[in-house]
Amino acid sequence: MxxxxxxxxxxxxxxxxxxxxxxxxxxxxxxxxxxxxxxxxxxxxxxxxxxxxTKESLVLAVIAWQADRVLAFHRSERFASFNDLDAFREWADFYVGYERAYQEGCSLGSLASEIIKTDLDVHDELASAFDQWRDIFRDGLQHMQQLGRISTDADPAQLANLLLSAFQGGSLLAQVARDITPLKDALQAAIDYVQTFVRSPEIDVLQVR
Amino acid sequence: MxxxxxxxxxxxxxxxxxxxxxxxxxxxxxxxxxxxxxxxxxxxxxxxxxxxxTKESLVLAVIAWQADRVLAFHRSERFASFNDLDAFREWADFYVGYERAYQEGCSLGSLASEIIKTDLDVHDELASAFDQWRDIFRDGLQHMQQLGRISTDADPAQLANLLLSAFQGGSLLAQVARDITPLKDALQAAIDYVQTFVRSPEIDVLQVR
Missing domain, CATH: 1.10.10.60 (Homeodomain-like)
Incomplete structure (x- = not known):
């Protein structure tokens, strides 16, 4: 502005x-x-x-608008900074139950996909928005690691990229299939993978990693 | 035609x-x-x-063209019907080393994302292409299961949706970031998750799933 x-x-x-x-x-x-x-x-x-x-100024403002909403949603108390598995399950459940997820996809990702190849000069804004989004997951996972909730073998940055990719890709596939299943499967499997790093006394004994 | x-x-x-x-x-x-x-x-x-x-007839033909190429590539001998983990690693390595993956994204997924909201009547063709793609992974994983290479606890359809979603989402994030890391991370983590289902005598003893 x-x-x-x-x-x-x-x-x-x-x-x-x-x-x-x-x-x-x-x-x-x-x-x-x-x-x-x-x-x-x-x-x-x-x-x-x-x-x-210009259309570019409008699209830039819409990117900022959608990014603000997505980031605020992920930073809301509901998800408690993603510092335990339940928060990730809650997050997945929200999108799996949100019917626009398979009708229109991700509000930010679907826009990004539409314009990433165009001449619109919106690249930095998109990159910044997705970086911040991924960092919310990464920071939560790092915190879980510091709290001893997940193993030090976990790579928070890698897992964050998996979670966000599963969400973006699953949203596209759900749109194409007009069915939530691809998104539901991708999120559940990605979170189940994070779960394999959860440390508990019982699992420690049998740890095979 | x-x-x-x-x-x-x-x-x-x-x-x-x-x-x-x-x-x-x-x-x-x-x-x-x-x-x-x-x-x-x-x-x-x-x-x-x-x-x-019409543009629609051209876009339909391009979808069919890209789908044929993607499906033929995945069905090539190189990946041996995805009946072991090495094939999935080889597949990930190919795309991580393919520089257009982070410059232009997936040849089929980026096109799908661009047009999924338009009035072009191309929905069935896209859905069919992605179904076939996912089925290649699912069939490979099912075969691995039949051969006893992965546990019966694995859900081949769910894992196939994770793998394809990680690829599609990771490709979008790599394009946005102009960096292959999101795709590399997503594919590696998704395949590492499949790996957790691999059965070996040693792991069977300690099986905690």
Whole structure:
């Protein structure tokens, strides 16, 4: 946001952004045009142009918007910083039960996939968003390791990449199949793998790793 | 292919298709236009229109083309029907060493992601291609199970969904990061998880699953 906006200006900008994010999530970035967005948000062409002079500026703002929402969701108390297995199970259950996961995919990942090959200069924003997302998982796993909940053999960064990849890939496959199973399977298996590193007195005795 | 083509017609159609697949893989489906394709393939507008009267017909043919290549690659002798862990390691190594994996992503998955939200009527073709791909992994894992190489506790369909999801998601994250690490991590972790099901006399004794 290069300029300081009034409260009213800020509210208008936010309203446009909400509708743009929703249209793009549902129809894709290429099928979303100014006319639809003006109607949905109830703004004039000159208002739209004032806040988002180019499609690139709009897409950048939608990336930031979706990234903020995804990161805030993952940082919410609900998941307790992902410092135990239950948090990961809860996270998987949420997405498996969220019907838009297999209708429209991941709000950030599906947008990224659509535009990663285009000339839009949005690469750094996407990379930063996914880095932060993966770091939430990695930090949680590192904390679990420090607490002795998972073995020091676990590689938190590698497991974080598996979890986020399973989510992104599973979301794509679920969209294609119009069925949640690929996402459900991928998340469950990825978390089951993390579970193999869980340390307990009983397992320590029989540890085969 | 609704009509029977002459050998020359078939060759022209194949040449157009090869160039369309390459352009779409590099630039994305939305940025690929008839003008670029005509130049790349060295055909006239009427020739292009003769073989592919609509963008949908071209995209459908490119999906079939990429699916054939991906499936043939996975069914090649190199991977021995994925009936042991080494085949999965070999498969991961191939993609981790293939620099286009993090430049352009998966040839089929990146195309699917780009068009899954559009009105193009290509859904069944995509679903069929990914089903067949996943079944190659599932069948290999089932065979490993029948041979006693992995435990009966393993769920081949679930593991197949993990492997394909890790590949698709890891490819997207690698593209975004412009770094192969997310894909490398995801594939290695997914295969390491399959490895936890490998049966050996030594592990049987200590089996904790």
């Amino acid at each position: 290069p300029r300081k906006l009034t409260d009213k200006g800020q509210a208008t900008r936010t309203r446009i952004l909400e509708h743009a994010a929703e249209l793009i999530y549902t129809k894709g970035v290429h099928a979303t045009n100014n006319e639809q967005l003006r109607r949905a948000a109830g703004v004039s062409g000159s208002q739209l142009n004032h806040y988002f002079p | 609704p009509r029977k083509l002459t050998d020359k017609g078939q060759a022209t159609r194949t040449r157009i298709l090869e160039h369309a697949a390459e352009l779409i893989y590099t630039k994305g489906v939305h940025a690929t236009n008839n003008e670029q394709l005509r130049r790349a393939a060295g055909v006239s507008g009427s020739q292009l229109n003769h073989y592919f009267p």
